[in-house]
Amino acid sequence: MRFVLAIVSFVVGLxxxxxxxxxxxxxxxxxxxxxxxxxxSSAPVTVIPGTTLNANPGYQEINVRGSGDVFxxxxxxxxxxxxxxxxxxxxxxxxxxxxxxxxxxTGTDTSVPDPKGSDLWYQEYxxxxxxxxxxxxxxxxxxVGDGEDAAPSxxxxxxxxxxxxxxxxxxxxxxxxxxxxxxxxxxxxxxxQRRGRGPRRRSGGTRPPRVRASRRAAAAGAQxxxxxxxxxxxxxxxxxxxxxxxxxxxxxxxxxxxxGAASPTPTATATGAADQAEPVAATKQQITRIVQRVASVxxxxxxxxxxxxxxxxxxxxxxxxRKANYTIRAKDSDVDAPxxxxxxEVCVALPQQTDTWPRTIFAITAAxxxxxxxAPQALTLTQETARxxxxxxxxxxxxxxxxxxxxxxxxxxAALLAANTKxxxxxxxxxxxAYADILSKDTASEYADLFAVQDDALRKTIGKAYxxxxxxxxxxxxxxxxxxxxxxxxxxxxxxxKAGALVSADLDEVEKVTPTASGAExxxxxxxxxxxxxxxxxxxxxxxxxxxxxFYVPPVGSDEKAVLxxxxxxxxxxxxxx
Numbered sequence: 001m002r003f004v005l006a007i008v009s010f011v012v013g014l015x016x017x018x019x020x021x022x023x024x025x026x027x028x029x030x031x032x033x034x035x036x037x038x039x040x041s042s043a044p045v046t047v048i049p050g051t052t053l054n055a056n057p058g059y060q061e062i063n064v065r066g067s068g069d070v071f072x073x074x075x076x077x078x079x080x081x082x083x084x085x086x087x088x089x090x091x092x093x094x095x096x097x098x099x100x101x102x103x104x105x106t107g108t109d110t111s112v113p114d115p116k117g118s119d120l121w122y123q124e125y126x127x128x129x130x131x132x133x134x135x136x137x138x139x140x141x142x143x144v145g146d147g148e149d150a151a152p153s154x155x156x157x158x159x160x161x162x163x164x165x166x167x168x169x170x171x172x173x174x175x176x177x178x179x180x181x182x183x184x185x186x187x188x189x190x191x192x193q194r195r196g197r198g199p200r201r202r203s204g205g206t207r208p209p210r211v212r213a214s215r216r217a218a219a220a221g222a223q224x225x226x227x228x229x230x231x232x233x234x235x236x237x238x239x240x241x242x243x244x245x246x247x248x249x250x251x252x253x254x255x256x257x258x259x260g261a262a263s264p265t266p267t268a269t270a271t272g273a274a275d276q277a278e279p280v281a282a283t284k285q286q287i288t289r290i291v292q293r294v295a296s297v298x299x300x301x302x303x304x305x306x307x308x309x310x311x312x313x314x315x316x317x318x319x320x321x322r323k324a325n326y327t328i329r330a331k332d333s334d335v336d337a338p339x340x341x342x343x344x345e346v347c348v349a350l351p352q353q354t355d356t357w358p359r360t361i362f363a364i365t366a367a368x369x370x371x372x373x374x375a376p377q378a379l380t381l382t383q384e385t386a387r388x389x390x391x392x393x394x395x396x397x398x399x400x401x402x403x404x405x406x407x408x409x410x411x412x413x414a415a416l417l418a419a420n421t422k423x424x425x426x427x428x429x430x431x432x433x434a435y436a437d438i439l440s441k442d443t444a445s446e447y448a449d450l451f452a453v454q455d456d457a458l459r460k461t462i463g464k465a466y467x468x469x470x471x472x473x474x475x476x477x478x479x480x481x482x483x484x485x486x487x488x489x490x491x492x493x494x495x496x497x498k499a500g501a502l503v504s505a506d507l508d509e510v511e512k513v514t515p516t517a518s519g520a521e522x523x524x525x526x527x528x529x530x531x532x533x534x535x536x537x538x539x540x541x542x543x544x545x546x547x548x549x550x551f552y553v554p555p556v557g558s559d560e561k562a563v564l565x566x567x568x569x570x571x572x573x574x575x576x577x578x
Contacts, residue, residue: 006185013178032061035094037155039103044112045089046143046151050077050135052101055094056159059134062141066128066152069145071115073124074133077140078279078355082386083120084142087112092155101157111148119282119290119383119390128152279355280413281383282390287349287410290381290390291365295343298322302337305330315382315391316490317506317548324531324546324572331530338570339397341377342367348404350494353413359383360416361390362494362502364404375400378550378566380492380504393492394504396550398566401455405552406497417493417501424501424553426450426562428493431551432505435564436484439463439509452561458549462509462569474513477520483510485544499555502565506548509569514540514577524574532574540577545569 033056039046053060064072074080088107095102116126122139125131135141145151282290294313301310305326307319314322322338329335347369350362359382366376380394408414419429426434426447434447442448442464453459460466471480485508493501513522521536528543529535547569554560 003186003189006182006189009178009182009185013176013180013182016174016178017172017176033099033159033161035099035101035157035159037092037101037103037153039090039092039101039105040153041090041103041105042150043088043090043105043107044110044144044147044149044151045084045087045107046103046153046155047080047084047089047091048101048141048143048155048157049091049093050137050139052092052094053133053135053139053141053157054137055096058160059132061130061132061158063130063156063158064125064128064143064152065154066145068149068152070128070152071124071126071144072131072141073115073118073121074135074139074141075120075122076279076355077138079120079386080140080142082357083115083118084112085109085386090151094157101155112144113387114147115142115144117293117389118387119286119293120386122283122286278353278413280411281351281354281359282349282361283351284346284349284410287351287361287363288343288346290361291341291346291363291379292343294379294381294390294392295341295365298338298341301326302340313389313391314395316393317487317546318392318395320572321395321546321548321568321570325570328527328530328571332527335527335530338395339375339377339568341365341379341392341395342374345369347376348407349410350407351410351413352416352494354416357383357385359390360492360494362414362504364398375566378504382492394506394548394550396504396548396566396568398550399455399457399564402565403552403563404565405500405502407494407502408497415495417495419489419491419493421493423499423556424493425556425558425560426553428491428501428503428505428553429489431491431503431553431562432486432507432549433484435505435549435551436486436507436509440467440482440484450562452563456564458547458564458567458569462545462547477515477517478513478522479516481512481514483512484508485510493553496552500558500560501553503551503553503562504548505551506546508572509545509547510542511545512540512542512577527571528574531571532576534574534576537576542573542575542577543571544573546572 048062062072064070075083084107086107087109088105090103090105092101092103094100115121116124118124123133133141143151143155297309297313300306301322307323307326310322310326311319325335325338329337342365344367345365346363347366348362348364352360361381363379363381364376365379367374369376375397378394378396378398379392380396381390382393383390417423417428420427434445434450437445437447438451439459439462442459443453467482474480487506487508491503491505493503495501515522515538519538521538522541523536524532524534524541528541532541532543534541547567549567550565551562552565553562
């Protein structure tokens with residue numbers, strides 16, 4: 001009976017261990033779920049929304065194939081939709097019943113522009129292939145061919161499957177216990193049997209002891225295998241196998257039930273994305289990439305004096321200054337090129353809080369943010385529509401001792417204040433007008449009390465003292481007149497942490513030199529001569545200097561004054577007086 005129980009225990013143990021091993025081999029669940037697109041459409045764009053990507057948990061492996069041009073990128077869903085606009089596009093959804101991706105086509109336009117290099121994308125992939133991401137619900141993938149033909153239709157998304165088998169551990173342990181029990185029963189049965197076969201007394205006469213054949217063979221010198229060795233080997237192999245199985249079971253949490261409530265899966269985020277209450281125009285990673293692209297275009301345009309190339313990344317006052325510089329340098333090689341834009345480090349990245357257009361971002365760049373070897377540059381960039389690149393509207397060299405006020409983190413961004421807001425000591429759209437008056441009248445200006453005098457290098461450069469000195473240096477046969485022109489809707493104001501604002505603005509300082517005596521002429525030189533193309537004139541010469549400024553303007557009710565943080569100025573126009 002004991003042998004029967006041992007055999008039954010062994011059989012049950014082996015069955016349990018075999019079942020456990022089978023769950024990790026024959027009966028193991030698939031390691032991934034692959035959903036293949038079944039959509040056939042002529043639309044030039046295919047979109048995989050964040051909701052589709054998160055239809056199953058885990059990372060998303062996206063595979064895109066196509067015979068022609070293949071491009072894929074991802075960005076916030078709102079940005080992707082804005083870039084697509086009215087273009088015909090196929091939106092892929094996950095069909096849980098069929099385990100496939102089904103498409104729905106909407107839109108009317110039959111083509112889209114080249115999506116490569118768009119400032120909206122978090123990341124982009126050029127060419128067919130596979131990429132793995134873990135995107136949240138509000139980030140979508142856009143797939144485009146050449147922009148006119150149908151987008152690649154061979155698209156699949158793969159999600160990892162939960163391959164945990166929590167019953168493996170308990171089954172292995174239970175099987176091990178049964179095997180150990182079988183061993184114990186077997187040992188008990190063997191010992192009991194041996195005790196039952198012990199020596200007994202015989203009633204008759206004595207008989208000589210029987211010598212077994214094995215003993216006789218041994219006495220004759222033959223080698224006889226030890227009895228029971230094979231059984232002992234098998235007896236040892238079972239515990240070794242059992243210990244190995246139990247050790248394997250203890251190596252992975254996938255083999256055991258997890259007690260308590262399941263831990264929530266962390267929310268997936270795209271590279272560069274951040275959790276925030278308000279949407280922002282761009283992330284730190286995007287702003288850094290935008291600045292690098294701007295710096296690259298500026299370097300090539302400045303070297304080639306190519307205004308058309310510069311217009312790809314510059315606009316407004318910043319573009320006018322470069323265009324004039326290119327014209328001047330074409331005729332006068334001694335004139336310096338505009339200061340190069342450094343993209344080595346982005347010291348400050350402040351996006352506007354918005355998900356609509358136009359959009360604005362503010363950045364401070366330098367070769368080394370911690371060093372003072374070169375003046376950092378403050379860039380104010382705008383994006384008119386979703387399909388336009390960001391362009392530099394203001395490129396300002398910061399003062400050496402400029403103290404930038406505390407700003408919000410990049411992930412939070414800042415509000416763009418209205419040009420006529422009453423929340424500041426002076427409205428942003430009045431900053432240029434007021435400061436132009438100070439450059440003309442200095443302390444006699446009605447706005448003098450609103451602006452700090454200390455460390456204002458621009459006043460020393462083109463202020464009233466400079467103007468008076470230049471007027472006195474003219475001969476009696478000529479006179480000089482100064483005036484200012486303020487562009488409409490030019491000011492950009494970013495809110496700071498303490499209710500103040502960073503205000504970027506521009507103004508044009510016009511110098512008009514005219515003769516006062518009959519027959520007198522006004523001679524030109526340097527940049528004015530190169531830009532105007534006039535050597536001398538009896539009518540006079542008008543020169544316009546564009547001035548870009550960056551101010552910190554305190555909140556209304558504050559005792560602080562507006563502080564000039566930086567400026568850039570240069571000749572932008574010159575001509576004969578008409």
